Amino acid sequence: MKYNIGLLRGDGIGPEIVDSAVRVLEAVGKKYGHEFVFTPYDIGGVAIDKYGIPLPEATVEGCLASDSVLLGAVGGPKWDTLPGHLRPEKALLGIRAAMGLFTNLRPAKLYPALAGECPLREDIVSEGFDIMIVRELTGGIYFGERGVREGKYGEEAYDTECYSRMEIERIARVAFEAARLRGKKLTSIDKANVLESSRLWRKVVHEMALEYPDVECTDMLVDNAAMQLVRNPRQFDVIVTSNMFGDILSDEASQITGSIGMLPSASLGDTTRGLYEPIHGSAPDIAGQNKANPIATILSAAMMLLYSFGLTEESDAIVSAVDKVLNMGLRTADLAHGKPALTTVEMTDKIIENL
Numbered sequence: 001m002k003y004n005i006g007l008l009r010g011d012g013i014g015p016e017i018v019d020s021a022v023r024v025l026e027a028v029g030k031k032y033g034h035e036f037v038f039t040p041y042d043i044g045g046v047a048i049d050k051y052g053i054p055l056p057e058a059t060v061e062g063c064l065a066s067d068s069v070l071l072g073a074v075g076g077p078k079w080d081t082l083p084g085h086l087r088p089e090k091a092l093l094g095i096r097a098a099m100g101l102f103t104n105l106r107p108a109k110l111y112p113a114l115a116g117e118c119p120l121r122e123d124i125v126s127e128g129f130d131i132m133i134v135r136e137l138t139g140g141i142y143f144g145e146r147g148v149r150e151g152k153y154g155e156e157a158y159d160t161e162c163y164s165r166m167e168i169e170r171i172a173r174v175a176f177e178a179a180r181l182r183g184k185k186l187t188s189i190d191k192a193n194v195l196e197s198s199r200l201w202r203k204v205v206h207e208m209a210l211e212y213p214d215v216e217c218t219d220m221l222v223d224n225a226a227m228q229l230v231r232n233p234r235q236f237d238v239i240v241t242s243n244m245f246g247d248i249l250s251d252e253a254s255q256i257t258g259s260i261g262m263l264p265s266a267s268l269g270d271t272t273r274g275l276y277e278p279i280h281g282s283a284p285d286i287a288g289q290n291k292a293n294p295i296a297t298i299l300s301a302a303m304m305l306l307y308s309f310g311l312t313e314e315s316d317a318i319v320s321a322v323d324k325v326l327n328m329g330l331r332t333a334d335l336a337h338g339k340p341a342l343t344t345v346e347m348t349d350k351i352i353e354n355l
């Protein structure tokens with residue numbers, strides 16, 4: 001089979017880690033007889049430098065014409081002082097919206113080989129954990145009405161959280177279905193003791209739970225959830241939550257897996273065309289130094305094979321190659337604690353060798 005993959009390398013370490021994932025995909029293609037055709041498009045700071053805008057129309061069109069899209073990271077200090085609508089981050093929100101990607105899957109699991117990296121007490125994580133965060137991605141406060149105005153005390157700014165029944169239903173359905181295929185436990189996280197939007201969220205999730213009697217569904221307030229994630233992460237199977245709560249909780253979850261450099265993500269909508277990216281950022285401090293951990297992006301490519309192309313065996317091959325190199329004790333600098341570390345390219349080579 002032939003698959004057209006759009007590449008959004010972006011800024012900072014983006015190009016290095018995307019190139020690593022491309023090499024891994026090419027190796028997989030060779031081994032299993034698939035052809036992956038890659039087409040790069042500009043996004044983020046690089047696009048600002050070239051065209052004055054973070055998300056050129058050609059990039060949107062290119063992504064919509066691809067079978068799936070792989071993204072590195074966007075942003076950096078160079079573009080930090082631009083107004084909101086011209087910031088690199090705006091491109092990320094723009095491409096998610098343009099592609100209709102309302103679901104963001106962020107798996108957070110503790111690799112046995114990295115258990116020592118987890119900052120939690122050993123008795124808490126001795127049996128590991130495996131959480132799937134289902135984050136709503138095209139609604140809520142990220143896309144709500146916002147502005148600056150003159151208020152009672154002078155200049156003020158506001159952002160609004162708004163969720164429709166339709167938006168809650170479609171993300172909850174993804175989460176219920178995911179729970180059904182995993183541990184059959186769903187935790188819906190909200191702030192229903194304060195927010196009206198959360199009260200609707202909770203009501204809709206409860207209604208849908210009736211359709212999924214085989215899934216044990218519970219609610220949790222987001223402040224409590226932040227605490228429970230570090231108190232007892234094993235209690236979670238699938239989590240479903242809003243755009244902003246999901247953003248925050250997934251960073252917290254990543255940290256207890258040892259390194260944010262390990263966590264992939266998949267953004268999906270109503271079609272098989274997705275956007276796959278590591279959950280970490282562009283790490284400008286180590287950009288261009290061949291130091292970045294490519295694993296999150298490589299695992300994102302594995303998620304693409306699974307969710308967009310249905311290539312289960314090929315996807316598993318990548319995941320187990322990553323497992324193998326970690327079990328061999330191989331580490332990039334983020335996990336090496338000052339000991340000799342593999343470069344981005346060397347880590348990628350090792351993963352390819354173990355496919």
Ligand code: IPM
Binds near residue numbers: 093
């Ligand atoms: C993420 C990032 C983005 C988000 C930023 C860069 C807009 O933090 O993907 O988690 O908040 O969604």
Ligand code: MN
Binds near residue numbers: 247248279
């Ligand atoms: Mn984030």
